[in-house]
Amino acid sequence: MTRDLRVHPLRTGPILKYQLAPVPNAVTNTHMLHHLRLLHGSFHTGSPLTVGVWPRLLAILALLVLAGCFSLATAAEGPSLAERLGYKVTDRLLIINGDDVGMCHAANLGTIQCLEQGLMRSATIMVPCPWFPEIAAYAKAHPDKEFGIHLCHTSEWHGYRWGPVAPPDQVPGLLDPDGYLWHEVEQVYGHATPTQALVEARAQIRRALAAGVDVTHLDSHMGTLQYDPEYMKVYLQLAVEFDLPLRMGSQETLTRFGHPEVRPQFAAKGVLFPDHFIYDKLPNESKDVKAFWLGIVKNLKPGVTELYIHAALPTDELQAITGSWKTRSAECALFSQDPDMKKALTDQGIILIGYRAIRDLQRRHLQPTIKESVR
DSSP: OOSOOSSOTTTTSSOOTTOOOOOOOOOOHHHHHHHHHHHHHTSOTTSGGGSTHHHHHHHHHHHHHHHHHHHHHHHSOOSOHHHHTTSOTTOEEEEEEEEEETSSHHHHHHHHHHHHHSSOOEEEEOTTSTTHHHHHHHHHHOTTSOEEEEEOOOOOOSSSOOOOSSOGGGOGGGBOTTSSBOSSHHHHHHHOOHHHHHHHHHHHHHHHHHTTOOEEEEEEGGGHHHHSHHHHHHHHHHHHHTTOOBOOOOHHHHHHTTOTTHHHHHHHTTOOOOSEEOOTTGGGGGGOHHHHHHHHHTTOOSEEEEEEEOOOOOOHHHHHHOTTHHHHHHHHHHHHTOHHHHHHHHHHTOEEOOSHHHHHHHHHHOOHHHHHHTO
């Protein structure tokens, strides 16, 4: 994933027009009673609304609402993701994921530094890129480190390109006239098909597995599998087929985009994903990388949150590839060495986790019959 596409500032994360939404929290009696107290508090004692018929109507409403709460509680999905992972419902768990690993040598070095010395707990690999073999060998030699796949259907840089993993004749629509993956997501949609995107994504996952990577999760580079409903079906199919959790947009973000139903749809297939995803505020990061992320970690909500960075060392290689090299190197320094960030996480009681625990939880519960239903 990249955040320096100047024409399309929203293409900084995987939460775009058609993306999915988190399952709303189960309604509880406590929550409903709180809302009823607020409702009663809006009327002044002795006013026309607090005498005569209104108290009786409110009493009836309270009984009906509470009855509905009991029904909803029965049908609710049960414990939160944090509780299913063995934590308290009030705990704040954080996944710091490193995107674009394998893209170049500087990205590999920066990610490894953050994993070994810093706060990063998972990263996602761009399999088609030239430096994939280096990070795949590292992942195989360090099975305790957590690596997912940054499913890649675009090649956005101008002087540094890559092509598909699948045979070109199986994914002809993914290739630009020079034989590389297209620069833009819109170009993918204009020339390729969801079936070709599925073929390429499968090839990437299988190459990583064959190289010895213990794949923990999936996300989508530049959001190609999350812009369009037909491509989102591919995203879901891959998650179920390989039994892997996904990066997913927060309920608030996806509701704002008009798709509050998607997270429940994915959850119904047994696919797991974090409760929250840092996305809406990302345009503010470039103003002050350190201040931005310190503010984020100090205001995390209970549950599991994912944030992503593009850790890389500020080498000549990185500077030749992307104009975002200063932000990427600042993120690397902040999440690998900065004492203020480490102190903030400690002071806030933030629990750092990766995706492997979520994957293992999903694999204990995803039913084979569900897997077959999306093939």
